[in-house]
Amino acid sequence: MNELSPSAAPAAARLRRAPPLLRVENLVKHFGVGTDLRGRPTHTVKAVDGVSFDVAPGEILGLVGESGSGKSTTGRLVLRLENPTEGSIQFEGQEITRLKGSNLTAVRKKLQVVFQDPYSSLNPRMRVGESVGEPLRVHGMVRGKNEQRDRVAALFQRVGLDPRFMDRFPHQFSGGQRQRIGIARAIALGPKMIVADEPITALDVSIQAQIINLFLDLQEEMGMSYLFIAHDLGMVRYLCHRVAVMLRGRIVEMGPTASVFANPQHGYTRALISAAPIPDPDREAARQRQPFDPNTAPPPEARLTEVEQGHYALV
Ligand SMILES: Nc1ncnc2c1ncn2[C@@H]1O[C@H](COP(=O)(O)OP(=O)(O)O)[C@@H](O)[C@H]1O
Numbered sequence: 252m253n254e255l256s257p258s259a260a261p262a263a264a265r266l267r268r269a270p271p272l273l274r275v276e277n278l279v280k281h282f283g284v285g286t287d288l289r290g291r292p293t294h295t296v297k298a299v300d301g302v303s304f305d306v307a308p309g310e311i312l313g314l315v316g317e318s319g320s321g322k323s324t325t326g327r328l329v330l331r332l333e334n335p336t337e338g339s340i341q342f343e344g345q346e347i348t349r350l351k352g353s354n355l356t357a358v359r360k361k362l363q364v365v366f367q368d369p370y371s372s373l374n375p376r377m378r379v380g381e382s383v384g385e386p387l388r389v390h391g392m393v394r395g396k397n398e399q400r401d402r403v404a405a406l407f408q409r410v411g412l413d414p415r416f417m418d419r420f421p422h423q424f425s426g427g428q429r430q431r432i433g434i435a436r437a438i439a440l441g442p443k444m445i446v447a448d449e450p451i452t453a454l455d456v457s458i459q460a461q462i463i464n465l466f467l468d469l470q471e472e473m474g475m476s477y478l479f480i481a482h483d484l485g486m487v488r489y490l491c492h493r494v495a496v497m498l499r500g501r502i503v504e505m506g507p508t509a510s511v512f513a514n515p516q517h518g519y520t521r522a523l524i525s526a527a528p529i530p531d532p533d534r535e536a537a538r539q540r541q542p543f544d545p546n547t548a549p550p551p552e553a554r555l556t557e558v559e560q561g562h563y564a565l566v
């Protein structure tokens with residue numbers, strides 16, 4: 252297994268001087284759930300409840316929080332797989348919140364996704380080489396079958412897969428290999444940004460670091476940004492320049508990774524950090540978990556306030 256690269260956190264400040272690639276302002280998504288006798292929803296789930304952040308070119312922003320905190324919905328809104336109830340999403344300075352049709356297709360070329368479960372995101376009846384080549388064909392980036400195969404073979408090689416496996420089906424691969432296929436598909440069009448929604452959670456622990464290293468290598472080589480959704484804080488610490496902590500649809504803390512880990516302000520952030528195992532045995536033995544009841548919703552009037560340079564917490 253490869254060693255994980257050291258955290259790139261010190262680079263955060265330098266990256267952030269560029270105009271943002273992605274800017275999300277006051278994003279809200281409410282889902283109506285249940286149905287009354289007239290077929291109307293009986294109540295509302297505030298999945299995302301006023302979230303703002305931006306991502307610089309080449310920056311890796313981690314979005315963490317436990318299950319149900321609104322991370323995937325935030326990612327799906329950014330990808331425009333879901334329409335927001337309120338708020339604005341700008342990509343490369345362009346308002347994309349209400350884009351449709353060919354304008355949205357053009358943005359999708361630059362904004363790709365890697366899902367948690369590579370098996371359900373790949374068509375089980377399609378040869379994997381076809382799945383990886385599909386975006387190239389759909390966006391008219393290749394002329395003919397041969398060129399498509401050549402491009403797919405190069406992508407396979409780039410993500411550490413033998414191009415001879417192109418004609419196999421998803422079930423013939425391991426979980427880690429399938430995630431490599433998902434990544435190959437995501438980078439096929441040379442995106443500016445990838446939203447990765449818990450891309451290693453479903454994988455064996457023994458191969459998680461390899462996939463994280465692949466993400467890092469690709470980032471370095473292609474210079475894209477990631478919105479990296481995770482609940483494993485250990486990985487976030489290695490991978491992300493900055494981290495945003497979500498609780499019940501809101502960001503409760505956000506800042507450079509090193510700063511948030513060294514000086515967590517919000518009780519929920521402290522609880523998440525204290526719940527993560529430490530690789531050093533002595534410190535791990537001394538680790539004490541700090542309780543936090545995730546049902547404690549942040550008070551509606553609370554605002555993100557800067558506590559250190561670029562480090563904000565909800566107070
Ligand atoms: N399509 C949907 N309809 C109704 N509720 C939803 C839908 N998608 C997500 N939710 C709810 O929104 C909240 C946030 O979900 P999600 O964004 O998936 O959180 P996370 O990814 O952090 O686990 C949860 O309470 C979830 O049940």
Ligand SMILES: [Mg+2]
Pocket residue numbers: 319322323324
């Ligand atoms: Mg999720």
